[in-house]
Amino acid sequence: MVYMRKRLIAIVSLILLIAIAFALNYGYTEKKVDNAKNSSTQEVSQKAVETSAYTQGKYVASGIFTAYREEREINRSRSIDALKEIVENKNTSQATRDEAQKQIIKLTEITNQEMIIENLIKAKGFQDAVVMIDNGIVNVIVQADKLSEEEVAQIVEIVSRQTGVSLDNIKIMTRLD
Numbered sequence: 001m002v003y004m005r006k007r008l009i010a011i012v013s014l015i016l017l018i019a020i021a022f023a024l025n026y027g028y029t030e031k032k033v034d035n036a037k038n039s040s041t042q043e044v045s046q047k048a049v050e051t052s053a054y055t056q057g058k059y060v061a062s063g064i065f066t067a068y069r070e071e072r073e074i075n076r077s078r079s080i081d082a083l084k085e086i087v088e089n090k091n092t093s094q095a096t097r098d099e100a101q102k103q104i105i106k107l108t109e110i111t112n113q114e115m116i117i118e119n120l121i122k123a124k125g126f127q128d129a130v131v132m133i134d135n136g137i138v139n140v141i142v143q144a145d146k147l148s149e150e151e152v153a154q155i156v157e158i159v160s161r162q163t164g165v166s167l168d169n170i171k172i173m174t175r176l177d
Helices: 002-037 041-051 061-088 094-123 149-163
Strands: 129-134 137-143 170-175
Touching: 002 094, 061 094, 061 129, 061 137, 094 129, 094 137, 094 149, 129 149, 137 149, 149 170
Parallel strands: 137 170
Antiparallel strands: 129 137
16 A cells, blocks of 8 residues: 555656646746747747747748647647546556556656757757657657758767667657748
């Protein structure tokens, strides 16, 4: 019983950490928008268009990184919600509950890894990056026209160090704003 209580506390703590990370990310994005509002009216209108994730059925280029992150967060939230329903359902077998809890923890860990990798890539001087980890494959989209071999090596090193994924399973793409 104590083990289950500790496990539940750990899961709740991880979920709270993710929620805090999402809230901080949202707050950071909102600060950028607020800073844009302080500039001239023309710049504000342009910034509003650029930060719009979806306009008339097509992604706006400069908001694409924000749109990727938002879509990833929405999909993860849906997955976690579905897994929570399985865990909370009294008709679910204990083995299925345990597996659902493992999946929640795995999704939480993946989300944290993605956030850490994105921040480390930005710390290397790249303007923006989005990382998506799925079934042992890591896709990285970096905001750049093109990447030198040295830059690719830096990104691959960061990803492999943080995830343990082999080089063959790391895909790096560039995307301009």
